[in-house]
Amino acid sequence: MSAKKIKRSLFEPKIVRRALLDSVGKLNPVYQIKNPVMFVVETGSVLTTLLFLHALITGRGEASAVFILQISVWLWITVLFANFAESMAEGRGKAQADALRKTRKDVVAKRLSKPARDSGVTQVPSSGLKKGDVVLVEAGDIVPMDGEVIEGVASVNESAITGESAPVIRESGGDRSAVTGGTLVLSDWIVVRVTASPGETFLDRMIGMVEGAKRQKTPNEIALDILLAGLTIIFLLVTATLLPFSIFSVKAAGQGSPVTITVLVALLVCLIPTTIGGLLSAIGIAGMDRMIQANVIAMSGRAVEAAGDVDVLLLDKTGTITLGDRQATLFISAPGVDEKNLADAAQLSSLADETPEGRSIVVLAKEKYGIRERDIHALGAQFVPFSAQTRMSGVDLNGRQIRKGAADAVEKYVQKQGGTFPAGVRAAVDDIARQGATPLVVAEGPSVLGVVRLNDIIKGGIKERFAEMRQMGIKTVMITGDNPLTAAAVAAEAGVDDFLAQATPETKLKLIREHQAGGRLVAMTGDGTNDAPALAQADVAVAMNTGTQAAKEAGNLVDLDSNPTKLIEIVEIGKQLLMTRGTLTTFSISNDVAKYFAILPAAFVSIYPALGALNIMRLSTPQSAVLSAVIFNALIIIFLIPLALRGVKYKPLGAQTVLRNNALIYGVGGLIVPFIGIKLIDMLITALHMA
Amino acid sequence: MTGNDILQTVLYFGALAVLAGPLGLYMARVYEGAPCGLDGVLGPLERLFYRVCGIRQDEEMDWKQYATAVLIFSAAGVFLLYFLQRVQGALPLNPQKFGAVTPGLSFNTALSFVTNTNWQNYSGETAMSYLTQMAGLAVQNFLSAAAGMAALVALIRGFKRHSANTIGNFWVDMARGTLYILMPLALVYSLLLVSQGVVQSFGKYRTVDLVEAGNYEIPRLDAGGNAVKDANGDPVMEKAKVTRQVIPLGPAASQIAIKQLGTNGGGFFNVNSAHPFENPTAFSNFLECLAILLIPAALCITFGKMVGDRRQGLALLAAMFLILVPLTFLCAWAEQGGNPHLASMGVDQAASALQPGGNMEGKEARFGIADSTIWAAATTAASNGSVNSMHDSYMPLGGMVPMLLIQFGEVIFGGVGSGLYGMLIFAIITVFVAGLMVGRTPEYLGKKIEIFEMKMAALVVLIVNALIKLGTAIAVSTKAGTAGIANPGPHGFSEVLYAFSSFAGNNGSAFAGLNGNTVFYNTIGGILMFFGRFWVIIPVLAIAGSLAKKKQVPAGLGTLPTHTPLFVVFLMGVIVIVGALAFMPGLALGPIAEQLMYH
Numbered sequence A: 001m002s003a004k005k006i007k008r009s010l011f012e013p014k015i016v017r018r019a020l021l022d023s024v025g026k027l028n029p030v031y032q033i034k035n036p037v038m039f040v041v042e043t044g045s046v047l048t049t050l051l052f053l054h055a056l057i058t059g060r061g062e063a064s065a066v067f068i069l070q071i072s073v074w075l076w077i078t079v080l081f082a083n084f085a086e087s088m089a090e091g092r093g094k095a096q097a098d099a100l101r102k103t104r105k106d107v108v109a110k111r112l113s114k115p116a117r118d119s120g121v122t123q124v125p126s127s128g129l130k131k132g133d134v135v136l137v138e139a140g141d142i143v144p145m146d147g148e149v150i151e152g153v154a155s156v157n158e159s160a161i162t163g164e165s166a167p168v169i170r171e172s173g174g175d176r177s178a179v180t181g182g183t184l185v186l187s188d189w190i191v192v193r194v195t196a197s198p199g200e201t202f203l204d205r206m207i208g209m210v211e212g213a214k215r216q217k218t219p220n221e222i223a224l225d226i227l228l229a230g231l232t233i234i235f236l237l238v239t240a241t242l243l244p245f246s247i248f249s250v251k252a253a254g255q256g257s258p259v260t261i262t263v264l265v266a267l268l269v270c271l272i273p274t275t276i277g278g279l280l281s282a283i284g285i286a287g288m289d290r291m292i293q294a295n296v297i298a299m300s301g302r303a304v305e306a307a308g309d310v311d312v313l314l315l316d317k318t319g320t321i322t323l324g325d326r327q328a329t330l331f332i333s334a335p336g337v338d339e340k341n342l343a344d345a346a347q348l349s350s351l352a353d354e355t356p357e358g359r360s361i362v363v364l365a366k367e368k369y370g371i372r373e374r375d376i377h378a379l380g381a382q383f384v385p386f387s388a389q390t391r392m393s394g395v396d397l398n399g400r401q402i403r404k405g406a407a408d409a410v411e412k413y414v415q416k417q418g419g420t421f422p423a424g425v426r427a428a429v430d431d432i433a434r435q436g437a438t439p440l441v442v443a444e445g446p447s448v449l450g451v452v453r454l455n456d457i458i459k460g461g462i463k464e465r466f467a468e469m470r471q472m473g474i475k476t477v478m479i480t481g482d483n484p485l486t487a488a489a490v491a492a493e494a495g496v497d498d499f500l501a502q503a504t505p506e507t508k509l510k511l512i513r514e515h516q517a518g519g520r521l522v523a524m525t526g527d528g529t530n531d532a533p534a535l536a537q538a539d540v541a542v543a544m545n546t547g548t549q550a551a552k553e554a555g556n557l558v559d560l561d562s563n564p565t566k567l568i569e570i571v572e573i574g575k576q577l578l579m580t581r582g583t584l585t586t587f588s589i590s591n592d593v594a595k596y597f598a599i600l601p602a603a604f605v606s607i608y609p610a611l612g613a614l615n616i617m618r619l620s621t622p623q624s625a626v627l628s629a630v631i632f633n634a635l636i637i638i639f640l641i642p643l644a645l646r647g648v649k650y651k652p653l654g655a656q657t658v659l660r661n662n663a664l665i666y667g668v669g670g671l672i673v674p675f676i677g678i679k680l681i682d683m684l685i686t687a688l689h690m691a
Numbered sequence B: 001m002t003g004n005d006i007l008q009t010v011l012y013f014g015a016l017a018v019l020a021g022p023l024g025l026y027m028a029r030v031y032e033g034a035p036c037g038l039d040g041v042l043g044p045l046e047r048l049f050y051r052v053c054g055i056r057q058d059e060e061m062d063w064k065q066y067a068t069a070v071l072i073f074s075a076a077g078v079f080l081l082y083f084l085q086r087v088q089g090a091l092p093l094n095p096q097k098f099g100a101v102t103p104g105l106s107f108n109t110a111l112s113f114v115t116n117t118n119w120q121n122y123s124g125e126t127a128m129s130y131l132t133q134m135a136g137l138a139v140q141n142f143l144s145a146a147a148g149m150a151a152l153v154a155l156i157r158g159f160k161r162h163s164a165n166t167i168g169n170f171w172v173d174m175a176r177g178t179l180y181i182l183m184p185l186a187l188v189y190s191l192l193l194v195s196q197g198v199v200q201s202f203g204k205y206r207t208v209d210l211v212e213a214g215n216y217e218i219p220r221l222d223a224g225g226n227a228v229k230d231a232n233g234d235p236v237m238e239k240a241k242v243t244r245q246v247i248p249l250g251p252a253a254s255q256i257a258i259k260q261l262g263t264n265g266g267g268f269f270n271v272n273s274a275h276p277f278e279n280p281t282a283f284s285n286f287l288e289c290l291a292i293l294l295i296p297a298a299l300c301i302t303f304g305k306m307v308g309d310r311r312q313g314l315a316l317l318a319a320m321f322l323i324l325v326p327l328t329f330l331c332a333w334a335e336q337g338g339n340p341h342l343a344s345m346g347v348d349q350a351a352s353a354l355q356p357g358g359n360m361e362g363k364e365a366r367f368g369i370a371d372s373t374i375w376a377a378a379t380t381a382a383s384n385g386s387v388n389s390m391h392d393s394y395m396p397l398g399g400m401v402p403m404l405l406i407q408f409g410e411v412i413f414g415g416v417g418s419g420l421y422g423m424l425i426f427a428i429i430t431v432f433v434a435g436l437m438v439g440r441t442p443e444y445l446g447k448k449i450e451i452f453e454m455k456m457a458a459l460v461v462l463i464v465n466a467l468i469k470l471g472t473a474i475a476v477s478t479k480a481g482t483a484g485i486a487n488p489g490p491h492g493f494s495e496v497l498y499a500f501s502s503f504a505g506n507n508g509s510a511f512a513g514l515n516g517n518t519v520f521y522n523t524i525g526g527i528l529m530f531f532g533r534f535w536v537i538i539p540v541l542a543i544a545g546s547l548a549k550k551k552q553v554p555a556g557l558g559t560l561p562t563h564t565p566l567f568v569v570f571l572m573g574v575i576v577i578v579g580a581l582a583f584m585p586g587l588a589l590g591p592i593a594e595q596l597m598y599h
Helices: A013-025 A036-058 A065-103 A202-211 A219-253 A261-271 A274-293 A301-308 A317-321 A339-350 A356-369 A407-416 A423-434 A462-472 A484-494 A505-517 A529-537 A549-554 A566-604 A609-614 A622-646 A655-688 B003-032 B039-053 B063-090 B103-114 B130-160 B170-195 B252-261 B282-307 B310-336 B340-344 B368-381 B396-407 B418-437 B451-477 B489-504 B519-549 B565-597
Strands: A108-112 A121-125 A134-138 A147-157 A168-171 A184-194 A296-298 A312-316 A327-333 A382-384 A392-397 A400-405 A438-444 A447-455 A475-479 A498-500 A522-526 A540-544 A557-559 B206-219 B237-247
Touching: A013 A065, A036 A065, A036 A219, A036 A261, A036 A274, A065 A202, A065 A261, A065 A274, A065 A622, A134 A147, A219 A261, A219 A274, A219 A301, A219 A566, A219 B418, A219 B451, A219 B489, A219 B565, A261 A566, A261 A622, A274 A296, A274 A301, A274 A566, A274 A622, A296 A301, A296 A566, A301 A540, A301 A566, A312 A317, A312 A505, A312 A566, A317 A475, A317 A484, A327 A339, A327 A356, A327 A423, A339 A356, A339 A392, A339 A400, A339 A438, A339 A447, A356 A447, A392 A407, A400 A407, A407 A423, A407 A438, A407 A447, A423 A438, A423 A447, A423 A484, A462 A475, A462 A484, A462 A566, A475 A484, A484 A498, A498 A505, A505 A522, A505 A529, A522 A529, A522 A566, A529 A540, A529 A549, A540 A549, A540 A566, A566 A609, A566 A622, A566 A655, A566 B418, A566 B565, A609 B565, A622 A655, A655 B418, A655 B565, B003 B130, B003 B170, B003 B282, B003 B310, B003 B368, B039 B170, B063 B103, B063 B130, B063 B170, B063 B519, B103 B130, B103 B519, B130 B170, B130 B252, B130 B282, B130 B418, B130 B519, B170 B252, B170 B282, B252 B282, B282 B310, B282 B368, B282 B418, B310 B368, B310 B396, B310 B418, B310 B565, B368 B396, B396 B489, B396 B565, B418 B451, B418 B519, B418 B565, B451 B489, B451 B519, B451 B565, B489 B519, B489 B565
Parallel strands: A312 A475, A312 A522, A475 A498, A522 A540, A540 A557
Antiparallel strands: A108 A121, A108 A134, A134 A184, A147 A168, A147 A184, A296 A557, A327 A447, A382 A392, A392 A400, A400 A438, A438 A447, B206 B237
């Protein structure tokens, strides 16, 4: 699959322009109050603006008007920077939403009076369709609404949704019955029962999600918000009580002047965690955006967060761990049967079998014994397709009845014909199963001819991915319909931690519940309707876009590429999101230490000149010290926008190592960086004679 | 610093570390209801108590019931203690015939002792009858300590249990904590103290002739008891001569044992453990000082044992040690350095065989620098508040150490129970930030830390912070508040800041120099002590209830380990940075300014 991924550079000019405009609009206090930290900054900006006007008009301000103005301007800039960060993150989503919206056209639908193709057709606009209506969609029509195929089969171009231009087959019954509104039917016709009301279609929800229109704060985000609000109130108390403290100290010392409101506001803004407060929502939106970049639509922000927490990954063997198709690698004939006869019979039974396994048998027969491909129709043979009842397929040819299938199915078949299942074949079957391969027994009438060994081909690089998962503390469980012996062998070869053999929807659901009861978070992928209960139960459920409507409804993430390995990427994106929050919080709080050393001596040096000793950065004047701290505080937001949008680099290492690395970079780094930054800004300010 | 300072400090913390282990394991057995060795003796007493009070031992409470029980029990304690003080004049065991304590002071004292603060605006030997001391103050010394431990144990159960609605039975936790832990320990301690000469008597105060009569000056008082001032505003002094001395007695040893063990700190006599009858010898000093941190340290071990991972408790204990030990050395260093003003006058402040050297102002000669500074650090690290030297007379930096230790939120050891639950709140906050940094939603001891826990944790940190700052701000901005300040300049500010830190942190030690027995300080102090205690206990119990309901997440490779040195360092960083950031401006105007002014 080569999905067209929409990669955007971080600062695409169009997005930046729109973000700049948006960030001004977001100054609206009604909007800001949702973010307590930035609301405090905005209040401070208003307050200092008023103080500036007071100083300007009366000429008797608490400090020089120029100084107050500079502080005020930088506080406004701080708010704007934070708004800009959020708008940048949103902008990337909006661009994607616009592209999707283009595909949502109002089309004319052919509504059927009865759920049958030949019933009467009424032309209605697609927006007039209701849930439960039945429509006919023919070649060249656009599917008017999400629905389920109840009759017919058609090839559909779903590139509008998935970016994948190769057409897919949609047919009634089975796991490929879902069609999405906005996709184009290329050939044939289908009768579709509408399963969504207007405005609630998959496309609508996707647009809503990527646009952030329905974005709600996730639980972890709220918890972090509470911590940040708590810190903000503490620092509000620190600065508010500093006024009476300094008034008292002026009296006690008999000199100096109390700290000014302007300096207090500056101190407050520097102390409250503006870095993380300003970037928090951008981080959340960017997390969703990274999912979109990976062609995964998150139906809720919560799902992205939960992805970081996943403890157990349930992975389907076929398609995820192994290549979708098994390959025939060996013929083992029954005692007394010529191997070539076996190969011949196997080839005949597989000629009309279009499955990859069937084709691989034909190929192996040719490679090993030079048995040419024959035209099954020319031979007058009748193909017996695989059915769930017989669990065999084969061919009836000139009175010969050749069948191939699982050992127990073939055993039943030959016994019914009066034959016996030879012990030698039984041994070969067990042997193959133990090797992790699949035995396919071939029989003709009552006699067993032998076994074909089908091997699973483990995907390249998957073993390394699982090792990484283990490093991250995530347990991988392989889900397969195979028998336990085969499953164990494949599991060992692929390096998964555990497996569930002979899986049924019920055993899958049970396994998920067991893990959840033990307090673990479970992630899984699925596409079929019978996966839906398990998907609904799993904490992180990735539905394949090719899957049924039921599966997509049950999942909280939809993978547009329908790539089962995507789950691993999703987990990484989730972890990155949480890590970015944690590291920027640490950084933000560590920053405060340096700011104290800049502002406190500046604020109190007139009362107790001895406190000048705390000015360890040797900032030139009290005014420049305060201003430098405020400017640093604003600029750091802009510097960190790329980090917030891209996320902290994630490496699959143990928690201990990750914590050590991040604590060193963002904790210790956060202590040191502002000392350097503030000093540099102070030097610049002094050189420019700004304060 | 002298070799003696270092030796004493090492000896003290060494003994503490050695004793914390066995006591901690013993306490875990007590609270888990397991046999603990004293069942034969105390078991019948315990069962009798349950029968008499109608307590069903196996009936458990959810967090709201538990919190209600704590509040009702404490309220009852406040009322009883208040009335006991008000009517003590009519009650027996009052050989000095003390009258009723004033309403304001009774209110302050009642709240002070029930909240485990033991701030004292009175002098024990001139205000409280023996009955009030024993049946009122000493009883609350036991009960407030047991209540703190009960709240901690409830929180531990919150971590330990999963998918549970209840967090234990408050009455049973109170009974077992008092009966099996505090009483036996206090008994042993009392006897040891008596052996050193601490008084234990119901006798009347003695009046004796002084060996040498003393001459001194006292300020002249007017009819209202206020000092008469001259034209310059200085008090008018008059000569006085003293030939006799009153020696106070009382049942002191029994009360001092629990005052130290239960991190109460309320002295039997006014000068607390600086008094020779409370703390006569170097050995009694060592014992009492050890008692300050003994239970708080041991509770860390109890915690580890009860949650099933001893390393978790050791990690918290390590964080406490690693913060306290350097600060103790800093305090000793500041004090041993002496006073530069005295040095400039040519006073010899060097340690020698004949003198301990350093800043001996306000310190007992029999203790010297090391024993005074270790005590000062320990008593403020724990929310004990007893003193054996006057913190007001410390060098600015030396005095800042005790103040900072209170302002860290009384979590470095802290009060019995209350210190560790405070520490666990900080651990929750640390886990939240550190947990995010490893890319998982945070969990501590297998419990997810979510919105509710963060709300409550933020509330706890916020409340103590707000109480200290708002209280100080009100005091320095009002006449009533500034009237009590005795010293000029930054030192006066330090006195007020210290007092409010002590109220809100439920410490109870005073910087002295501040006249606290006024309507203003009695009232605001009482209110602050109340909020500082119960507005912390309630959110803590709420967290306990919420955690108990949660599922247990098994630890994996991706889980943040919370017993490693890295986590300990991170935790220390959070405590120190939050404490320092919140109080740095205040400290800058107090001790830091004062210290820098010396140079």
